[in-house]
Amino acid sequence: MTPPSSLPRRRTGLAAVLAALVLLAGMTPAQAEYGDVVINNYSDAAGMRPVIFPHWFHRVRFRCKVCHADLGFQFKAGGNQINMLKIIDGQFCGACHNGEIAWSAENCNLCHSAKPGTLTQVHESTLQKLSPAPVKK
Ligand code: HEC
Ligand code: HEC
Ligand code: HEC
Numbered sequence: 704m705t706p707p708s709s710l711p712r713r714r715t716g717l718a719a720v721l722a723a724l725v726l727l728a729g730m731t732p733a734q735a736e737y738g739d740v741v742i743n744n745y746s747d748a749a750g751m752r753p754v755i756f757p758h759w760f761h762r763v764r765f766r767c768k769v770c771h772a773d774l775g776f777q778f779k780a781g782g783n784q785i786n787m788l789k790i791i792d793g794q795f796c797g798a799c800h801n802g803e804i805a806w807s808a809e810n811c812n813l814c815h816s817a818k819p820g821t822l823t824q825v826h827e828s829t830l831q832k833l834s835p836a837p838v839k840k
Contacts, residue, residue, distance in 0.1 A: 738758065738759070739758055739826060740755075740756040740823075741753050741755055741817050741822065741824050743781070743821060744784065745786060746815060747820060752815040752819055753815070753818075753820075753821045753823075754817065755817045756814075774794075774798050776795065780823055780825050781823035783795060787808065790808050796814065800814075
């Protein structure tokens with residue numbers, strides 16, 4: 704059966720877009736993306752919101768080596784003993800968040816932005832943010 708000749712182009716385009724969306728949604732749970740890291744070794748106990756470190760945001764701006772070799776960040780969520788004394792002293796996040804390379808440590812809420820009680824973990828990759836995240840247990 705042949706569709707009316709005025710429509711097929713548009714229909715095909717729409718179908719392709721829908722197929723792409725379905726594919727994207729279907730792929731999301733399987734993506735091995737390093738998502739944002741929540742760091743909460745000390746924050747909750749200190750009455751601060753846990754820290755969200757947007758890994759992808761940083762990875763597209765710096766080579767892995769900058770942080771994981773030169774600055775000494777361990778490859779493990781929560782695997783570094785980070786505190787504000789060290790940050791203000793220019794270690795860890797403070798190597799860049801010093802008001803020169805990036806905004807400074809006075810901007811508490813930009814880093815301490817997780818919901819209270821969120822555990823140290825890797826979560827919410829960029830892709831997960833584009834579609835509903837699967838419920839994790
Ligand atoms: C550039 C990011 C960043 C900024 C800005 C920042 N922090 Fe932190 N902060 C961290 C990280 C990372 C940790 C370690 C989190 C953990 O393990 O719970 C931390 C830990 C802490 C802790 C617990 C450890 C300690 O040092 O006592 C407190 C309290 C704290 N921050 C307060 C603050 C306050 C107050 C401000 C603003 C004046 C601030 N932070 C700004 C990243 C930041
Ligand atoms: C701007 C600094 C920075 C850059 C650049 C960076 N990372 Fe990270 N990475 C971190 C921080 C901070 C953590 C979390 C450490 C913590 O929680 O104490 C982390 C955590 C990790 C983890 C552990 C995640 C887990 O499952 O526990 C891996 C793996 C990792 N990074 C790989 C990479 C790779 C690969 C690159 C380059 C493509 C890269 N990182 C670039 C800062 C960076
Ligand atoms: C190698 C340098 C470097 C290190 C180390 C680093 N940052 Fe950043 N960060 C940046 C730069 C550059 C920006 C962008 C600043 C801007 O937009 O003005 C940024 C932006 C951010 C943002 C805002 C992201 C957004 O969506 O705008 C957060 C939150 C953040 N950093 C948290 C952290 C935390 C927490 C740590 C330590 C665990 C850390 N950063 C370590 C360089 C760094």
